[in-house]
Amino acid sequence: MASPCDPLGCDEFFRGGFARRKASSYRGRGLDRTAARMLAFLQERGTAGASVLEIGGGVGEIQLELLRAGAARAVNLELSPAYEAEAAGLVREAGFEGRVTRRLHDIAVAGDAVEPADVVVLHRVVCCYPDYERLLAAAAEHARRLLVFSYPSHSVLARMVLGAENLSFRMRRLRFRVFAHPPDRMLSVLREHGLRPTVVHRGMAWQVAGAER
DSSP states (O other): OOOOOTTSHHHHHOOHHHHHHHHHHHHHHHOOOHHHHHHHHHHHHHHHHOOOETTTTTOOOHHHHHHTTTOOEEEEEEGGGGHHHHHHHHHHHHTTTTEEEEEEETTTTTTTOOOOOOEEEESGGGGOOOOOHHHHHHHHTEEEEEEEEEOOOOSHHHHHHHHHHHHHHHHTTTTOOOOOOOOOHHHHHHTTOOOOEEEEEEOOSEEEEEEEO
């Protein structure tokens, strides 16, 4: 059964084994290439002393790297509780206990319950959320200075792959789905909420957009 804040089936799909693999990969290899690009965008613009809000941060690898680089504190919002044990272990190993707050919360549904932050991060999150406009609007409203997010390519091939994945989910009776939302429209949502997209990296599989206020 889904948790009260997760009508999307994330807690069915993102389970303990997935979290353990993500934590192990980060310990062994560091950030993935897309996350590293997102981190570089933020660091180039300065994050010393910044507050960080990461929406769907998983085990929290990007926020940990930002804290290492001088950010003051981080809040992570999640829909699945499966990440919590692995994330807590990484926080302890990094020595950042007391500087990271983790919550099960859907910001698109209840944005008023979340404090704004200097920096907002969404890594491979928009593709898991059907109402991208509502999610990105909430994220943008909470970003005082910077927002960066990643999303899948909108190419025909990418949409075919995601369609095949969704067929697999239906056959397995999972509620979870993935989405290739239109990039131009996603960037327009940020503009409508006072952010100016300044960097867009178009990779074959994953793309990155960074915006500034």
